[in-house]
Amino acid sequence: MEQRIDRIKKQLQSQSYKLTPQREATVRVLLEHEDDHLSAEDVYMLVKEKYPEIGLATVYRTLELLTELKVVDKINFGDGVSRYDLRQEGAAHFHHHLVCLECGAVDEIQEDLLGDVEDEVEKRWNFQIKDHRLTFHGICHRCHSEDPSS
Numbered sequence: 001m002e003q004r005i006d007r008i009k010k011q012l013q014s015q016s017y018k019l020t021p022q023r024e025a026t027v028r029v030l031l032e033h034e035d036d037h038l039s040a041e042d043v044y045m046l047v048k049e050k051y052p053e054i055g056l057a058t059v060y061r062t063l064e065l066l067t068e069l070k071v072v073d074k075i076n077f078g079d080g081v082s083r084y085d086l087r088q089e090g091a092a093h094f095h096h097h098l099v100c101l102e103c104g105a106v107d108e109i110q111e112d113l114l115g116d117v118e119d120e121v122e123k124r125w126n127f128q129i130k131d132h133r134l135t136f137h138g139i140c141h142r143c144h145s146e147d148p149s150s
């Protein structure tokens with residue numbers, strides 16, 4: 001955790017931003033909840049536990065800054081809420097998501113798996129791919145096993 005905070009700090013510094021205590025508190029919350037997909041309000045509530053004086057606007061601005069610096073990615077699962085997701089270190093592209101239609105769980109696929117598709121798209125549409133958002137909608141393994149008819 002400390003090493004990752006250190007690297008994020010350097011990343012900010014390289015763009016001449018400082019990792020202020022409030023920004024650091026926000027980054028810590030994101031790291032502690034790495035598997036969750038927190039909204040700005042979720043992050044705010046968690047940061048507030050440690051920094052009761054922090055405002056939603058400050059948290060929001062920090063999240064926007066981290067998005068700009070590609071430390072986090074912003075994603076929307078169709079409920080109109082922007083969620084913030086830490087980008088895997090060194091990952092060229094954003095990871096994929098599996099959204100369960102039954103229980104609402106969001107699982108992640110960290111492998112890109114799209115190499116062939118990306119080659120095809122780049123060739124056929126002469127389009128240089130920088131990133132992508134891929135969300136699968138379906139029934140997760142937990143809901144599968146609870147349903148005796150499937």
Ligand SMILES: [Zn+2]
Nearest residue numbers: 085095097108
């Ligand atoms: Zn994710």
Ligand SMILES: [Zn+2]
Nearest residue numbers: 093112114118
């Ligand atoms: Zn990719």
Ligand SMILES: [Zn+2]
Nearest residue numbers: 100103140143
């Ligand atoms: Zn499910």
